[in-house]
Amino acid sequence: METREYDIVVVGSGAGGGTMAAALAPMVSQGVRILVLEQGPRLDPHEFTGSEGDMAGALYEDQGGFLTADGTMTLAMGRLFGGSTVVYTGTSLVAPDHVIREWYVPGLEHADIEQRCRKYMAQNHVHYLPRVLLNDNNKLFFTGCHRLGLKAEQFPLNVHGCKGSSLCNLGCPNSAKMGTHRVQLPDAERQGVEVITRTEVIRLEEKAAVVRVHAKPPGAKGREPEWAPGEYRINARQVVSCAGSVGTSALLLRSAVTAGVPGLGRGFTCHPAQILVAEHDRDITNDVGHPKSYYLDRARQEGFVLETCMYFPFVTAKNLTGFGPDHSAFMTAFPRLQMILVLACDKAVPENRITVDKSGKAVVHYTFTPAVRRSMVAATRMSARIFFAAGAKRVHAPPADPCLIDRQDAYRLDDLILEEHFIPGRLSISAAHLMGGCGMGPPGKGVTDSRGRVYGVPWLRVADASLFPDSLEINPYLTIMALADRVAEGIREDYRR
Amino acid sequence: MTAAVLLPVGATFRAVAMTVVPETAALEPKEWEVLERGVEAALSQRPETMRRQLVLFLRVIEYLPLLSHRGRFSRLDLAARLAICRRLERSPRLLIRRGLWGLRTLIFMGYYGQPAVQGRLGYRAHPDGWSARRRGGEEAASDGAVPTDL
Known part of the structure; x- marks a missing residue:
């Protein structure tokens, strides 16, 4: 297994990872080496055809049909360069004040979230x-x-030059949606952040990620991976997991170095x-x-x-x-x-949680x-x-x-x-707003603090929807960006010390 | 062509397909190929255990009516097949309901996922959106349903 050295490794390139990459990118000019790992492929604009049969497999985990443990709900998770910001409709709302208050996270104020949301609304061309x-x-x-x-x-909406194709959930064929694939990730790459696609994070080890880069399957959409296929150990001073509620929870649960963190996988909500x-x-x-x-x-x-x-x-x-x-x-x-x-x-309840099976694959338990x-x-x-x-x-x-x-x-x-x-089992129920699993909270109650630092694991932060201690009542992407921005700020401050 | 997973239960699969989407009864052999190729492609991405469960479930559907209808599922008429599928859909056992839901979803994917079928439904989404409609001589949006205070 080849070993590579970086200062900061970001797992995931969606609302959390893309924001993190751009927010940390100025550090590259100070000699900080930053790597983003994305499990899915990087698609070129012409590959977004708008064809239903053609796109689902290229854009979504399990073709959009990831089932909960009892098979009564499907979960949609974007799995490509830009994550779910590529495949949602672009609705951009600020989290309600009462929701943030009722999360009871020490150090987290609604005004702070709102201010950061406004920044990303401007960056992403949000308008009516x-x-x-x-x-x-x-x-x-x-x-x-x-x-x-x-x-x-x-x-x-965060669109620019929308032609009204109606095909948002299949990835905009006109590149009009201002997801992280269009705004934050290109900006980060211009500043020297590296992004490696088709890269599965097998597990975390002490200050390291063990990954497998997959070859492009014959006939599949997307570019070849940036690194040669194979397994790598990537050492880093700081790892930031932004793989989404299910992805981050499963990664931490299957990694011996974090599996014992109390509360991991709990508090899953999803707006059925x-x-x-x-x-x-x-x-x-x-x-x-x-x-x-x-x-x-x-x-x-x-x-x-x-x-x-x-x-x-x-x-x-x-x-x-x-x-x-x-x-x-x-x-x-x-x-x-x-x-x-x-x-x-929905509200967080003990029975709704994320676990992993023997192979380390995520299992989502959900009861209505x-x-x-x-x-x-x-x-x-x-x-x-x-x-x-x-x-x-x-x-x-x-x-x-x-x-x-x-x-x-x-x-x-x-x-x-x-x-x-x-x-359940007769009706079709699905969810795309996957939240929780690594909830913020005070020590002993949360998995992380309000800056995404995982308690007891000082080299690891989380910056995605898994941080939500409870559901949000609106589309989560802007709030994820705001939280990722806070987490990135904490990393920059640590480096300045 | 009935490919790998569906091969041993092809007749039952087609009988279920003609029950959940009656239009499939009129499909030509080549159109069946397209439908089944789509289903097989989706199944190829799923775990082996799920593929085995699907085959088992189709076998159960095939032989279940021997008790109630004195015939195998694939040899019954549409009304009888519909009645059986509806009973499965409302089964008190989640496993059975899930099985039927999954099977119908696969069939819908194989059928309604085809561009030709989508065109026959009148689905006309186009990457050029409103411009494509204007090229076709239509207005950008009709205002007939909108109250004046919008």
Whole structure:
């Protein structure tokens, strides 16, 4: 095994790792050697084709179908240069004040998070899309909310030159999304930070990472790895794990040097999500334009958030409950479909956690708590009301049996959409906001302090969503960047001493 | 072509596919090849144990109706097959529900993941977005559904 020497090794290149790379990059000119390790490939812009079958395997862990331990939920994790910032829709919200307060992390103030979020909003060109570019799918959501007296809010987005391809979740084919692959990582590389792709971190050892660089599989998308395939031991004074909630937790759990850290893998939350679909009498613009322009925040009141969304045919088919002629009839109505994404604001509970199997692979244990089930059902009822208020003729509501509800039954939603029909294993539930596992907190309670320093392991820091002690109630990427910025600041201060 | 994993249970797989996506009953042999190639490609990325479980589950589906319908699954009509799949979908056992969910998801992937099928559904997403629609003579966005106070 070849050994290489660096000062700082960053594991992961998504919202946490990309931010870390750029925030530390000025240190390269002072002679500090910085290396970023990314498990996935580096894709060139022309490789983002927007084809559903073509892209899923290149962008996501397990093609987007990573299953929880009991198989009742799929987890989406971006696995490429730029991580999940390549494949999400670009929604950019600052963490709510009450969430940060309720995390009870000593030394972590909302004002600090907000200030850092604003910095990255400016860096990532976050703004509101002009309304002329919003499609019917989004406008109908606004209309439905408006008619019900609900206040839908517009998402600020980190796009630059958005053409409205609607293909955000397959990686923007026009390089319009300002993820770390477009902003922070190129900036870091220009300043001399090295990024090695197709590199799996097998384990951490004392001040070192043992990695395996994989060859590019025949026919696969992406560039060849920057290093020759094989195993390496990379020595470093400081390791920063930014491999995401599941990736970082699993890495620390399978490394003998950190496996004994108390609380590791605990506190996993993920905003379990369902895609709800309704059919209108007429064709609407749904597969053109940015897919996610509005949201309705009911987190404080009812434990859920509704967002506009539009998915591709296979993902849509998968997320409709059932099969057979009714399912097919809905699919053939594709140009008339409106969609809403329901996100439950779950809370950290002891049974929801990350472990590793004998081979060191991550295993995510997740049980839908009664509170989450209630939130999902309440969210489905409200979504159905919004659909009908916007003029839909029928709604597909997973926690109803049968799932299809016609307009003439719109007055009976509370009788039709019931918790007893929320049956895991029958419904399609997925999550993309994976949080927790290395939660910040005071000594004895947290895995790290508020600057991401792992208690008892002075050469190791964490800077990703695994730091969240509980769920965030919004898309986490901007908060991850803010936390990574804090962690990087701590590293720079250590070097100055 | 019925490739490696599906080979021993090909008839059952196709019968389940024609149950969950009735349009597949009209597929030509070459179209079946495309569907099954997509499914096999996805299965090749999955652990061996999962592939074995899938084959076992398909065998169970094939022979389960011998008790209730006096015939193998692949020889039943659509109504009977639908009834059996619905019973599995609502099974009190999570393992069974999961199995059917996974199988239907694979079939949806093999079928709805095909660009030709997506085109037939009317799905028209294009990397050029609004520009592509304008080239087709459509307006950027219709305002019909939007209240004036937006």
